[in-house]
Amino acid sequence: MYDLNSVTKTYVRRGHTVTALDDTNLEIPDNDFVAIIGPSGSGKTTLLSVLGGMLAPTSGNVFIDGESLYDLSIEERTALRSTKIGFVFQSFNLIPWLTACENVQIPLMLSGQSAERQRSRALEMLDRVGLADRTDHHPSELSQGQQQRVALARTLANDPQVILADEPTGNLDSETREQVMTYLNEFHRDGRTIIMVTHDAGTAAFAKRTIRLVSGVAKSIVSPEAA
Ligand SMILES: Nc1ncnc2c1ncn2[C@@H]1O[C@H](COP(=O)(O)OP(=O)(O)OP(=O)(O)O)[C@@H](O)[C@H]1O
Numbered sequence: 001m002y003d004l005n006s007v008t009k010t011y012v013r014r015g016h017t018v019t020a021l022d023d024t025n026l027e028i029p030d031n032d033f034v035a036i037i038g039p040s041g042s043g044k045t046t047l048l049s050v051l052g053g054m055l056a057p058t059s060g061n062v063f064i065d066g067e068s069l070y071d072l073s074i075e076e077r078t079a080l081r082s083t084k085i086g087f088v089f090q091s092f093n094l095i096p097w098l099t100a101c102e103n104v105q106i107p108l109m110l111s112g113q114s115a116e117r118q119r120s121r122a123l124e125m126l127d128r129v130g131l132a133d134r135t136d137h138h139p140s141e142l143s144q145g146q147q148q149r150v151a152l153a154r155t156l157a158n159d160p161q162v163i164l165a166d167e168p169t170g171n172l173d174s175e176t177r178e179q180v181m182t183y184l185n186e187f188h189r190d191g192r193t194i195i196m197v198t199h200d201a202g203t204a205a206f207a208k209r210t211i212r213l214v215s216g217v218a219k220s221i222v223s224p225e226a227a
């Protein structure tokens, strides 16, 4: 679980200080499914980056399973990130010259698994997101929604406990959006924690609860209708 304690993040650019997160406190238990909403510039991506171990807060502490994320060494934080946390972005960040299967193998390769294990796990994940017949396609040969599903399979290949998603359905039509959310929901039902930034009310409706950021503060927390 996450525990954010008085987290403030300020950016300083040419003498101007922007407070992107302002003394934010937040608890996210295991197996939560949170939608983060709020106007452009309210600090949503900053919050996800802080949660993902990619951006140290200016002050305050971020605990993940009781460990203070930014008191770890860079090596320890990188290791924790690659084992516990998966990312999904609006732009899928697939590598164009690799096939779908090879793209999904990347995190498995980085965590030192054998070539055989990489391939079998990648095929299993692609099958799970309904792309068993597209494993040797390159990203340019896939639809947007299929590319996002490859990205999802890659994120989930290492079985992360937490998935951080920044506008995961931003570029997709409503049918494909529904499909991607169905997979995310399935992984949530498997016990994972999902923290997702979205502008879209239909996408947010998949979450158990919604947190609204206003000027860097987690202002209102809309309580879940069904936990
Ligand atoms: N690297 C940076 N340097 C300076 N200011 C930044 C930087 N990144 C973000 N900001 C500022 O911090 C504030 C929060 O930015 P952030 O990207 O977290 O907003 P957001 O809620 O994700 O917005 P959007 O919905 O447009 O993606 C904004 O005012 C932004 O201009």
Ligand SMILES: [Mg+2]
Binding pocket: 044, 045, 046
């Ligand atoms: Mg953003």
